[in-house]
Structure formats: structure tokens, C-alpha cells
Amino acid sequence: xxxxxxxxxxxxxxxxxxxxxxxxxxxxxxxxxxxxxxxxxxxxxxxxxxxxxxxxxxxxxxxxxxxxxxxxxxxxxxxxxxxxxxxxxxxxxxxxxxxxxxxxxxxxxxxxxxxxxxxxxxxxxxxxxxxxxxxxxxxxxxxxxxxxxxxxxxxxxxxxxxxxxxxxxxxxxxxxxxxxxxxxxxxxxxxxxxxxxxxxxxxxxxxxxxxxxxxxxxxxxxxxxxxxxxxxxxxxxxxxxxxxxxxxxxxx
Ligand code: PGA
Numbered sequence: 001x002x003x004x005x006x007x008x009x010x011x012x013x014x015x016x017x018x019x020x021x022x023x024x025x026x027x028x029x030x031x032x033x034x035x036x037x038x039x040x041x042x043x044x045x046x047x048x049x050x051x052x053x054x055x056x057x058x059x060x061x062x063x064x065x066x067x068x069x070x071x072x073x074x075x076x077x078x079x080x081x082x083x084x085x086x087x088x089x090x091x092x093x094x095x096x097x098x099x100x101x102x103x104x105x106x107x108x109x110x111x112x113x114x115x116x117x118x119x120x121x122x123x124x125x126x127x128x129x130x131x132x133x134x135x136x137x138x139x140x141x142x143x144x145x146x147x148x149x150x151x152x153x154x155x156x157x158x159x160x161x162x163x164x165x166x167x168x169x170x171x172x173x174x175x176x177x178x179x180x181x182x183x184x185x186x187x188x189x190x191x192x193x194x195x196x197x198x199x200x201x202x203x204x205x206x207x208x209x210x211x212x213x214x215x216x217x218x219x220x221x222x223x224x225x226x227x228x229x230x231x232x233x234x235x236x237x238x239x240x241x242x243x244x245x246x247x248x249x250x251x252x
Pocket of ligand 1: 009166170171172173210211212213231232233234235
């Protein structure tokens, strides 16, 4: 059985007080069992948000991480630094990182390996552009990205990975993949993971959907067999909508 996950990707939003207030509201109102709730604030807010969540079951994620433990990488944040702040998860390979910061599949893989070595659970993002979907290249693209991100992992490491299918055309656009479109990709990717590792690893790996997830569309998405939760941007920035998403996931 895969426990449903609602992970809020706050992206580059909120001031410290706002982030703390949001974390507190989510921490106090989200269901305490049957769903894993995660929030990912910007790195400068991790420490304050960790404090605000200390008494709650909501867990903390970073939005990115460098693969090196320390060194001359101006502007970057290393795993051991995140560890000190009670961070348990790290979003890696988000399409915004790939698109605006030129992150390559090879770099995503280095980060995934480094995160696993440091006992984080990586939330590894992949997804196709509209052009790739319209020209029938969705499966080729997502298979390539997932195989590249998971390259060199042992089965034990793979067991700690969370995948997030985020069609680029659905992120922040208000357009959501239909439950059937998403399910098709999720089931395809689960088969790839099964081929690459084994069936039981594939069956236990959470695969989240991301891209304009809202309380009104989440129920139908998460009802699909291979959709195990959501990686949520916009709708994770309000206590009410985050909590509603967590309740929907809790009730599947
Ligand atoms: P969105 O973002 O929910 O605002 O579309 C999702 C994401 O990019 O993780």
C-alpha cells in the first residue's frame, strides 16, 4: 500500500512571516494520519518553517540541493546544511530548474544520488512539453528523464525515491492533465521502474502528479490507480486549499 502524499512546492514565494503563518495553519489543520503532508519553502525560510512545524506531522522539503557536500559553488545549498534544518525531502529536477537554470539530466542524477547517500527522500520531477505531447513524444521523453534520473541507483536506493509527473504545459497554467492522461503516464513509468529494478520496487514507489492541482480536480486524479498524490504549487500557498487537498488524499 502506498500512503498518499500531498507536497506543497511554494517556489519563490512568501516572506518569512507569511511562510511561518502558512506552515502553522497547515500544521494545525492537516490530517494527522493516512496522508503524508510535505511543504517545500525557499531555503532561507527552512529554519523558521521547521520551527513552526515542530509539533506537527507535516514534513519539510527543500526545493533543490547541490550534489557536493560543500565547496566553491556560489549561491548553492548543500545536503548537510539542509540536514541541520530537519529537511527530509528534496525536490529535484523540477522543470523550472531545467528550463531557467539549465539543469541537465546528468546533474539531476548526480543530485538524486547525493540526496540518497545523505538519507533524503528525493522527489524527482519529469514531464513533457506541449510540443512533445502533440507530436506523440510523451512516452519517449518521460522514459528518458526517469531512466537518466535513476541511473546508477541500487534497489535499496530506488525504494526511497518519490517520482513526480509534471507535464510542463500544465504547470501554473490552469490546464490539468485529465485523470486518464496522467494515469497513462504514471502506469507507463511504473512499468519502466519495474523493468529497471523489480516489480515490488515499482509497486511501492509513490508517483505524484503535478500541474494545476486544485481541490476541484484532485479527487478524480488521485482516484486513479497509479496516482499517489500531488506536487502542488499555487494551491499549496493557502491553508484552506492545502488542507482540503490533504483531506481529499486522506479519504482515498
Ligand atoms: P502548480 O505548480 O500547481 O502551480 O501548477 C506545480 C509545480 O510546479 O510543482
